[in-house]
Amino acid sequence: MLITGGAGFVGSNLALRLLAAGADVTVVDSLIPEYGGNLFNLAPAGSAVRLNVSDVRDPFSLQQLVAGQDFLFNLAGQNSHLDAMEDPATDLDINCRAQLSILEACRRVNPEVRVVFASTRQIYGRPRYLPVDEAHPLHPVDVNGIHKLAGEAYHLLYARVYGLRACSLRLTNTIGPRMRIKDARQTFVGSWIRALLEGRPIEVWGGRQLRDLNDVEDVVDAFLLAAQSPAAIGQAYNLGADPPISLQALAEMMIELHGRGEYRIREFPENRARIDIGDYHGSFAAIRAELGWTPRHSLRETLQRTLGYFAANLAHYV
Numbered sequence: 001m002l003i004t005g006g007a008g009f010v011g012s013n014l015a016l017r018l019l020a021a022g023a024d025v026t027v028v029d030s031l032i033p034e035y036g037g038n039l040f041n042l043a044p045a046g047s048a049v050r051l052n053v054s055d056v057r058d059p060f061s062l063q064q065l066v067a068g069q070d071f072l073f074n075l076a077g078q079n080s081h082l083d084a085m086e087d088p089a090t091d092l093d094i095n096c097r098a099q100l101s102i103l104e105a106c107r108r109v110n111p112e113v114r115v116v117f118a119s120t121r122q123i124y125g126r127p128r129y130l131p132v133d134e135a136h137p138l139h140p141v142d143v144n145g146i147h148k149l150a151g152e153a154y155h156l157l158y159a160r161v162y163g164l165r166a167c168s169l170r171l172t173n174t175i176g177p178r179m180r181i182k183d184a185r186q187t188f189v190g191s192w193i194r195a196l197l198e199g200r201p202i203e204v205w206g207g208r209q210l211r212d213l214n215d216v217e218d219v220v221d222a223f224l225l226a227a228q229s230p231a232a233i234g235q236a237y238n239l240g241a242d243p244p245i246s247l248q249a250l251a252e253m254m255i256e257l258h259g260r261g262e263y264r265i266r267e268f269p270e271n272r273a274r275i276d277i278g279d280y281h282g283s284f285a286a287i288r289a290e291l292g293w294t295p296r297h298s299l300r301e302t303l304q305r306t307l308g309y310f311a312a313n314l315a316h317y318v
């Protein structure tokens with residue numbers, strides 16, 4: 001099986017789980033420093049994982065990589081919303097053009113492959129109602145959201161028109177070992193973890209906004225279920241967690257679990273406020289009903305494990 005973006009946060013956790021189950025795993029990752037790829041993420045795999053350092057924007061290497069695979073977990077992406085606003089063309093190339101090349105490679109050289117695409121709750125934009133289900137209108141508030149929406153739409157189109165066995169998971173904020181904590185490019189929680197471990201106050205912008213957070217192990221479960229279930233083909237499913245939590249309460253929980261630390265409430269910086277979505281809470285009723293997925297880990301347990309991981313491995317992530 002092939003995992004694009006497999007040296008990143010979710011991809012490496014998926015790769016490690018598949019390897020532990022005895023799968024033959026190839027990871028393709030460009031390891032561009034600004035993104036979430038980190039070779040240390042795959043260190044526990046040793047030589048069991050095949051790592052191909054290449055860029056999904058290169059259609060020729062992709063065609064070779066896709067050939068002969070049973071499963072393609074398509075997770076490579078540019079995830080920073082602010083970077084996408086500053087440099088929309090790069091975001092377009094990675095999150096749209098490259099996605100089309102990947103699908104074309106599947107159609108040409110491996111039409112039987114099962115594909116699971118990593119989409120995002122960001123494609124809904126500012127929620128009109130909560131919890132947000134899959135019937136909610138799609139109105140992304142930033143360039144990255146528009147491109148991820150197109151990336152997902154290509155996958156579903158190829159399923160409909162060419163019979164490609166593809167589906168999409170709309171991830172919400174995901175946390176766990178191997179996430180990017182260097183900065184807030186992946187999620188604000190990463191920069192909060194770093195601040196706590198380095199003894200700096202957590203900066204909370206606003207504070208009352210609601211979010212739901214998934215443990216990366218639960219997200220890996222969803223990828224595995226989606227890849228194996230015939231019912232998932234052609235579908236897009238929300239992931240999510242109950243209950244949602246305010247950012248302020250999340251900061252307080254993290255400080256309590258860490259045993260020390262403080263947070264400061266700040267006004268939203270202007271460039272963030274313009275693309276913020278307000279409250280978000282996703283409904284995962286569809287994937288629960290159709291694939292039997294439900295999150296298994298509590299937020300407290302996930303935060304505890306994540307803080308422990310980064311306390312032990314901080315030097316590899318900052």
Ligand SMILES: NC(=O)c1ccc[n+]([C@@H]2O[C@H](COP(=O)([O-])OP(=O)(O)OC[C@H]3O[C@@H](n4cnc5c(N)ncnc54)[C@H](O)[C@@H]3O)[C@@H](O)[C@H]2O)c1
Nearest residue numbers: 005008009010029030036037055056076077118120171174
């Ligand atoms: N982590 C979350 O909270 C979250 C939420 C919603 C959606 N997602 C989606 O899940 C996927 C994985 O996210 P993640 O959190 O693991 O991010 P990540 O940044 O840790 O992983 C993405 C990986 O893709 C690689 N990559 C980027 N551009 C590439 C290119 N051109 N060619 C090859 N590799 C490239 C990066 O090096 C990185 O290792 C992304 O597509 C993202 O949009 C994640």
